[in-house]
Amino acid sequence: MRILQIMRAPVGGLFRHVADLSHELAQRGHKIGVVVDTLSADSQSEAKLEALSPDLELGIHYAEIPRTLGAGDITTPFSLRSLTRKLEIEVIHGHGAKGGFHARLARTKHTPTFYTPHGGVLHFDKASTNGRIFHALERRLMRRTDGIFFESEYARQTYATIVDEPTCPSLVVHNGLREDEFFPVETAPDAADFVFIGELRRLKGVHILLEALSKVHRRDGSPANALFVGDGPDRKSFEQLAGSLGLGSRVSMPGANPARDAFQRGRCVIVPSLAESLPYIVLEAIAAGKPVIATAVGGIPEIFGPNASELVPANDAEALRVAMQLFIDDPEEAARQTQRKSAYIRQKFSAARMAAQIEAQYRSAMHRD
Incomplete structure (x- = not known):
């Protein structure tokens, strides 16, 4: 044709x-x-x-x-x-x-x-x-x-x-996704606990993620940190919010980078969107073997399929904090969840x-x- x-x-x-x-x-x-x-x-x-x-x-x-x-x-x-x-x-x-x-x-x-x-x-x-x-x-x-x-x-x-x-x-x-995208990305030794990849605007729920992050701690009691990869119209206000929440050096906003490069720089991918359709970043992160915490909006429950109960409500900083803390506290379970989701999207997506x-x-x- x-x-x-x-x-x-x-x-x-x-x-x-x-x-x-x-x-x-x-x-x-x-x-x-x-x-x-x-x-x-x-x-x-x-x-x-x-x-x-x-x-x-x-x-x-x-x-x-x-x-x-x-x-x-x-x-x-x-x-x-x-x-x-x-x-x-x-x-x-x-x-x-x-x-x-x-x-x-x-x-x-x-x-x-x-x-x-x-x-x-x-x-x-x-x-x-x-x-x-x-x-x-x-x-x-x-x-x-x-x-x-x-x-x-x-x-x-x-x-x-x-x-x-x-x-x-x-x-x-x-x-x-293409077949060559279904292989794990190795996490860098100095990777942040969490990484957000996308446009820096309120619709993506960045302000909710910052609020949740301020209350998440590692198992040794030290505060968790996050990398925000991307740019957008609300970047300045997010930087100000991070400062007002006392996040300081716990947050870094280095600008835009290819997704697979960004996957190396974070242990868990966060998608806290308030609205989406069927975001590629969720598919790509799971295919790359990354744990993903995401909100139950748009078509994301379709990506998670039988694992949709793991999604968190949108615009709920406390629910997001709980999910982030669970990842910190039990990374082995997060790895098992990732394997289940990867097998599902390889078959369906x-x-x-x-x-x-x-x-x-x-x-x-x-x-x-």
Whole structure:
């Protein structure tokens, strides 16, 4: 099949998903092209796209895809429709709110078109102007959609609640990891007791983690410490909070680093989020053999599966403190829990499984036509 993947910004978990899907589909003999936005990228975007290019026989193409509504929303669908004819595309797949918007507007009668929200449209407040516009557009575009993939059951239920029940075929297809990611990362001798990896903003629950950390102690009675790997808009306020809690040298915020490098620098990964969809960092940490303490939000219970009872309530510093102290007090049990979770996600959350499910839906839609 000749497949075109459309997204806005080549960053974050959405890009990770597109990259893994493109690689797996290319390994199955399909020809893949990718469309990305000309207006948004981060410092690593070009390097990421360059690394992906060997899997993209149909190339990397650029279009104006504004984050909210803009002039590009009028012109880009026409240019994408022309591109699909030029490349003889047989399947279009849009990712994120705007990738999905343009993919479905570019759809032709004989080109099945799929959509993965990736949380995008689900993040718009129903009461906001943008929320009302995008949710209405979602309902209108349903008739131009041959299938919707949700990365979690949580995302599917949320979509049905705030947008509508899909009138087209829909399927939950969990994000997956490559086989080479399922090997343990050795912990450095000077590693912190805990490591947080992600954006430094309140939605990620960093303030809750700082409050909990202030009351956690090692078995010898000395205070536990933590590393916060990442950056974000609330970094300054978190530094001030750490100071007011008397954490001082117990907290370090060195900036962003690749996840597997950060795994070496902490004995236990903490994901104290107040909201999530299906975060890759939880999958990656478990696959790397790291104990993980996480909150029961979004699709995280789906990742933990039969081990979901180990999750802690969101926005509850005391519950988080108890879980952190249990890790300190009984690391052997934490290691056993990690082995159970790793076996589960290896079975249920592989990139090969993810791609096979999506590929089957592509083929089914082509046969329907």
